Amino acid sequence: MIASQIFNQIKTETKKILKKALSNKEISSEEALKLLKVHGKEFFALRYVADQICYEKKRDIVTFIINRNINFTNICFQGCKFCSFSLPANHEDAFLLSIEEIRKKVIEAKNFNCTEVCIQGGINPQLKFDYYLEIIKAVKKIDPKIHIHAFSPQEVFYMSKLYGDTVENTLKELKKSGLDSIPGTAAEILVDKVRKVICPNKVSTSQWIDIIKLAHKTGIRTTSTIMYGHIETLSDRIKHLEILREIQKKTNGFTEFVSLPFVKEKPILSKLTDYPLKPSYGMEDLKLFCVARLFFNNYIDNIQCSWVKLGPKLAQVSLNYGVNDFSGTLMEENISKSAGAEFGEYLPPDEIIEIIKAAGKRPAQRDTLYNIMRYY
Numbered sequence: 001m002i003a004s005q006i007f008n009q010i011k012t013e014t015k016k017i018l019k020k021a022l023s024n025k026e027i028s029s030e031e032a033l034k035l036l037k038v039h040g041k042e043f044f045a046l047r048y049v050a051d052q053i054c055y056e057k058k059r060d061i062v063t064f065i066i067n068r069n070i071n072f073t074n075i076c077f078q079g080c081k082f083c084s085f086s087l088p089a090n091h092e093d094a095f096l097l098s099i100e101e102i103r104k105k106v107i108e109a110k111n112f113n114c115t116e117v118c119i120q121g122g123i124n125p126q127l128k129f130d131y132y133l134e135i136i137k138a139v140k141k142i143d144p145k146i147h148i149h150a151f152s153p154q155e156v157f158y159m160s161k162l163y164g165d166t167v168e169n170t171l172k173e174l175k176k177s178g179l180d181s182i183p184g185t186a187a188e189i190l191v192d193k194v195r196k197v198i199c200p201n202k203v204s205t206s207q208w209i210d211i212i213k214l215a216h217k218t219g220i221r222t223t224s225t226i227m228y229g230h231i232e233t234l235s236d237r238i239k240h241l242e243i244l245r246e247i248q249k250k251t252n253g254f255t256e257f258v259s260l261p262f263v264k265e266k267p268i269l270s271k272l273t274d275y276p277l278k279p280s281y282g283m284e285d286l287k288l289f290c291v292a293r294l295f296f297n298n299y300i301d302n303i304q305c306s307w308v309k310l311g312p313k314l315a316q317v318s319l320n321y322g323v324n325d326f327s328g329t330l331m332e333e334n335i336s337k338s339a340g341a342e343f344g345e346y347l348p349p350d351e352i353i354e355i356i357k358a359a360g361k362r363p364a365q366r367d368t369l370y371n372i373m374r375y376y
């Protein structure tokens with residue numbers, strides 16, 4: 001169906017917003033909220049516009065990265081209500097990797113042609129700041145070219161307490177040791193009333209913003225993320241996107257936006273029963289990708305799906321809904337697995353390439369900063 005036919009069948013108000021987006025104008029938060037609520041023909045009109053804007057930016061190229069996750073500890077005292085990964089230190093499954101164990105995993109990653117290691121862990125009270133620096137130095141000693149994408153803003157905040165200095169100086173120290181970029185995780189939903197329920201001990205919205213801006217100021221790029229589909233409202237989702245867009249306007253430090261649906265499988269989530277979890281299905285995931293593509297147009301060019309959270313099938317579908325990055329091979333993804341995600345810990349590059357091709361797109365391997373390394 002051509003654009004004019006699609007547009008003839010939808011409400012004037014929606015048409016106006018979509019045409020505005022198609023002409024590369026910035027859509028407002030109110031307009032984005034309206035789009036998050038569309039259904040039926042309007043949903044497909046939204047899909048058309050998201051796909052078109054994505055095409056104008058990226059043609060038919062869908063990127064992926066060969067990377068490895070390393071979760072160095074699952075011991076954490078933060079007590080986030082949604083988390084099924086963290087354990088107390090005395091639990092039989094609690095772990096803290098030694099630098100030697102991390103080294104072995106990095107060597108495996110190098111042998112596997114990973115260009116990036118993504119390193120994150122719980123907020124473990126046994127750790128000293130030196131441990132984090134030693135991780136970075138150990139990776140760079142194995143191969144200075146491996147990109148270290150590590151430590152959430154929450155971990156950076158904790159490290160600054162261990163270091164006894166400001167967040168800015170902590171970031172400088174990390175960078176000096178070899179840290180390349182930071183995952184924009186621990187963002188969840190950047191609305192304090194939601195954070196007070198799901199992660200009351202995490203950094204506040206304003207602290208998260210400050211840490212990210214300081215990272216960008218220090219020359220450390222970050223990703224941006226949202227974890228949605230728990231107790232937040234649609235309007236909270238838009239407030240979150242608005243915060244990310246405002247940061248990007250000032251710093252241009254985000255490399256990508258990653259949309260992470262909340263995995264609700266484990267009974268631990270009964271901790272949230274006072275705030276019933278609403279069911280969310282595939283169309284809601286796809287709608288958020290589309291709205292993100294329109295809302296971030298001209299600011300964040302890379303919209304990433306998470307095959308771990310969505311499953312490879314829905315992740316593949318998302319490649320026609322404004323998404324241009326399939327994320328990475330991951331190897332050993334523990335956090336989603338602990339939460340009950342059923343889609344495994346690893347997808348080999350060949351399978352990712354096939355998934356992308358079958359979606360009608362052209363696969364390309366990229367590095368962390370979205371430089372294309374190889375087309376397929």
Ligand code: SF4
Binds near residue numbers: 080086199
């Ligand atoms: S989400 Fe992170 S900070 Fe929160 S409890 Fe889990 S491991 Fe700890």
